[in-house]
Amino acid sequence: MSLLYLSPSTQEFNPYITGGNEEQYMNLIADQMEPYLRASGVTVTRNRPDMTAAQCIQASNEGNYNLHLALHSNAAPEFLAGTLKGSIVYYYPGSVKGKRFAELAAEGLRKIYPDPDLVSAEPTTTIGEVAKVRAPASLIELAYHDNTDDAVWIQTHTGEIAQNVSASVADFFYLPVLSPQSPRKGKVNLSWGSLNIRERPSVTSTVLARAYDGAELTVWNEYQGWYVVEFAGIMGFASQIYVAV
Numbered sequence: 001m002s003l004l005y006l007s008p009s010t011q012e013f014n015p016y017i018t019g020g021n022e023e024q025y026m027n028l029i030a031d032q033m034e035p036y037l038r039a040s041g042v043t044v045t046r047n048r049p050d051m052t053a054a055q056c057i058q059a060s061n062e063g064n065y066n067l068h069l070a071l072h073s074n075a076a077p078e079f080l081a082g083t084l085k086g087s088i089v090y091y092y093p094g095s096v097k098g099k100r101f102a103e104l105a106a107e108g109l110r111k112i113y114p115d116p117d118l119v120s121a122e123p124t125t126t127i128g129e130v131a132k133v134r135a136p137a138s139l140i141e142l143a144y145h146d147n148t149d150d151a152v153w154i155q156t157h158t159g160e161i162a163q164n165v166s167a168s169v170a171d172f173f174y175l176p177v178l179s180p181q182s183p184r185k186g187k188v189n190l191s192w193g194s195l196n197i198r199e200r201p202s203v204t205s206t207v208l209a210r211a212y213d214g215a216e217l218t219v220w221n222e223y224q225g226w227y228v229v230e231f232a233g234i235m236g237f238a239s240q241i242y243v244a245v
Contacts, residue, residue, distance in 0.1 A: 002066060002173040002175060002199065004043065004044050004065065004067050005046075005065040006030055006044050006046045007046070007060070007069065007070040007129060008023070008026035008027045008029065008047065009023050009073070010051055011072075012024070015145075016145045016151045017145065017146050017151050018151040022072065025158065026072060029158050029165075033165060033169075035180035036162065036163055038228075041175050042166075042169060042175065043234065043235040045063060057128055060129075060135060061133060061134050065134075066135060067101060067173075068129065068138070069101075069137075069139075069165075071140055071142065071165075074088065074141035074143065076144060076146055076147070082147050082148070083147070085115065086113075086115070086119060086143065086150075087109045087140070087142055088120055088121075089120070090122055090124045090127055091121065091122075091130060092124070092131055099121070101138050102122075104171050104172055105140060105168040106120060108164050108171075111164065112157065112160055112161065112164050113143070114149070127139050176223045176224075178228070181221050185216065186217040186219040187243070187244050188214060188217065188243060188244075189213065189243065190242055194211060195212075195242045196210060197229060197237070197238050201224060201226035217238065220235075226240060227243055227245075
């Protein structure tokens with residue numbers, strides 16, 4: 001399954017030089033990511049603003065997630081305050097999948113960050129939400145909130161950032177990158193057997209669940225003869241032939 005633990009910063013004590021704080025803007029970006037993730041068939045579990053980093057790690061480790069993604073903004077050391085810029089995507093050096101996502105995310109961010117040369121994917125063993133979670137993990141420091149240009153970029157591009165990072169998540173899961181649509185009610189329409197809800201839009205993809213005739217679904221999107229559906233709390237793909245919308 002394409003299960004994501006989405007962990008925007010809970011650090012309201014990190015102020016932006018231009019107003020607001022890290023928790024506020026990372027949660028705003030996460031809010032805007034969820035429709036894009038759902039549109040592409042990603043099942044999202046999210047932390048809460050009142051949680052600590054340790055609690056986020058624990059919650060992630062209690063599930064069977066395929067990716068743990070933490071969203072943060074950065075701040076320079078005091079003696080360099082306000083002088084650093086750029087995006088850094090961290091991953092654990094021993095994680096092949098974590099590195100793969102970090103490189104996808106960095107490649108994506110280079111398309112929207114004002115100076116692509118300042119976007120990098122880097123290993124770390126010191127960040128808890130990268131080193132202490134069971135799932136492949138990445139922490140994105142989107143830009144420096146103590147730098148005016150970087151802070152303004154985040155504040156004025158939250159939607160673009162959300163769409164961009166969501167596309168990297170979809171790419172990581174080998175899912176189509178789709179735009180959100182209004183949800184519709186659907187019902188399985190079969191004369192026999194059951195409808196396979198699959199991980200990806202392919203008849204060879206893993207079956208996540210089976211829905212019988214008359215079962216109700218939420219249809220979130222469509223792609224090349226498939227619906228992106230939610231059934232029994234599971235996001236997946238179902239053939240359009242067998243779903244009445």
